[in-house]
Amino acid sequence: MPQTPMADKPLLKLEDVEIAFSSPDEADIVAVRQVDLTLAAGKTLCLVGESGCGKSVTARAILRLLDANAVISRGRILFCPPGEEAVDIAALEPNSLPMRKIRGNKVSMIFQEPMSSLSPVHTIGDQIDEMIMLHEGLKPKEARERTVSLLDQVGIPGPRERADAYPFQLSGGLRQRAMIAMALSCTPNLLIADEPTTALDVTTQAQILDLLKKLQDDYGMAMLFITHDLGVVAEIADDVAVMYLGDVVEQGNVFDVFRAPRHPYTQALMRSIPTIARKSERQRLSPIKGTVPSAKDRPEGCAFTSRCPHAFEPCTGRQPGRTPIGGNHVARCHLLTEDRLEAEVPA
Numbered sequence: 265m266p267q268t269p270m271a272d273k274p275l276l277k278l279e280d281v282e283i284a285f286s287s288p289d290e291a292d293i294v295a296v297r298q299v300d301l302t303l304a305a306g307k308t309l310c311l312v313g314e315s316g317c318g319k320s321v322t323a324r325a326i327l328r329l330l331d332a333n334a335v336i337s338r339g340r341i342l343f344c345p346p347g348e349e350a351v352d353i354a355a356l357e358p359n360s361l362p363m364r365k366i367r368g369n370k371v372s373m374i375f376q377e378p379m380s381s382l383s384p385v386h387t388i389g390d391q392i393d394e395m396i397m398l399h400e401g402l403k404p405k406e407a408r409e410r411t412v413s414l415l416d417q418v419g420i421p422g423p424r425e426r427a428d429a430y431p432f433q434l435s436g437g438l439r440q441r442a443m444i445a446m447a448l449s450c451t452p453n454l455l456i457a458d459e460p461t462t463a464l465d466v467t468t469q470a471q472i473l474d475l476l477k478k479l480q481d482d483y484g485m486a487m488l489f490i491t492h493d494l495g496v497v498a499e500i501a502d503d504v505a506v507m508y509l510g511d512v513v514e515q516g517n518v519f520d521v522f523r524a525p526r527h528p529y530t531q532a533l534m535r536s537i538p539t540i541a542r543k544s545e546r547q548r549l550s551p552i553k554g555t556v557p558s559a560k561d562r563p564e565g566c567a568f569t570s571r572c573p574h575a576f577e578p579c580t581g582r583q584p585g586r587t588p589i590g591g592n593h594v595a596r597c598h599l600l601t602e603d604r605l606e607a608e609v610p611a
C-alpha cells in the first residue's frame with residue numbers, strides 16, 4: 265500500500281487533484297483541476313456549486329468509484345485515519361484490497377436516491393446484517409441486534425419489525441434513514457453525503473440534517489457534504505469549498521466565506537438566494553447571468569470570466585492562483601492578487 269508521511273495529519277487532504285474523462289472521438293475532458301481540499305477528523309466540509317461543476321466526480325474519486333473512462337490524472341488524495349499512516353488513495357488500484365478496505369469500511373457514502381445503495385429485493389435488515397457480518401465478522405444473531413440498534417439510532421420507529429421491510433415498503437424519509445444506517449454500519453471515519461436531502465420535502469430535509477449532525481457527534485466521523493443549497497451549507501458546514509467548472513474558486517471557514525465572500529462567483533451565489541431582509545426591502549434577487557460553459561470549451565484563464573461582472577485583461581489569459589485571505593480562507597481571482605476587489609457583505 266503506498267504510504268506517505270504527513271506533518272500535520274488531517275483525515276483527508278486532496279492536493280492538486282485533476283480528473284479527466286476520455287471519449288472515443290474527442291480529446292480528453294478535464295472535469296476537475298487543481299483541487300486542494302482539507303478535511304479534519306470529526307468536521308464537515310461542504311462542496312457547493314452549480315450542476316456539472318465537479319462535486320460528485322471529486323467525491324467519487326475519493327472512493328475510487330469513477331466511471332471506467334475517468335482517470336485521476338494528477339495529484340494526491342491522502343487519507344489518514346487516526347493512529348494510521350497516510351495512504352494516497354489516488355495511487356491505489358480501484359479494486360485492490362487496500363482500496364476495498366477503505367471503501368465501505370473507513371469511508372462510506374450516501375446518495376440523493378437511497379435505491380442506488382439499497383437492493384429492492386432484500387429486506388433492509390438483511391442488507392444491513394450482511395454489511396455488519398462482512399466488516400465486523402459478527403454472527404447473524406449478533407448482527408441483527410446491531411442492525412436493530414442502528415435503525416433505532418437513525419430514528420426508524422419499531423426498528424425490529426421495520427428490519428423485515430423491503431425498501432419499497434418505506435416512505436422516502438425512512439428509506440433515507442435506512443441508507444444512513446447502512447452507511448454507519450461500519451463506523452466510518454468519513455461519511456460522504458452526495459445531496460442526501462435534495463429529493464426530500466423541507467421538514468424531512470431538516471430532520472435528516474439534524475440526524476446527520478447528531479450521528480456525526482456520536483460517531484466522531486467527518487463529513488464531506490455535497491449540495492447546491494447554501495441554506496444547507498449554513499446549517500451543517502464547518503468549512504465550505506465553492507466549485508465552478510471543475511475549479512475550487514473559494515474555500516475556507518463557513519463563517520468567513522459567508523460573511524465576506526471574495527470570489528465574484530461566490531458573491532453572485534450569495535446574491536441569488538432569497539432572504540427575509542431582501543423580501544421586506546423588496547429587493548430583487550439577482551440571478552447569475554449566462555450559463556456555465558461546457559468543460560469541453562473551458563476558457564484559457566479563469567473559468568468564470570464569461571459571466572464575471574469584474575473581468576479584466578489577465579482573467580482571459582491565465583488561471584488565477586490561490587490568494588490567502590486569512591485563516592484557511594483562500595480564493596482564486598486575479599482581482600485579489602491585484603487588490604482590486606473588496607469583500608462584499610451580503611444582505
Ligand SMILES: Nc1ncnc2c1ncn2[C@@H]1O[C@H](COP(=O)(O)OP(=O)(O)OP(=O)(O)O)[C@@H](O)[C@H]1O
Nearest residue numbers: 285295314315316317318319320321322331333559
Ligand atoms: N463518464 C463521464 N464521461 C464524461 N464526462 C463526465 C462523466 N461523468 C461526469 N462527467 C462530467 O464531469 C463534470 C462534472 O460532473 P459532476 O457529476 O461531478 O457534477 P456535479 O457538480 O456533481 O453536478 P450535479 O450537481 O448535477 O450532480 C460534468 O461536466 C460531467 O458532464
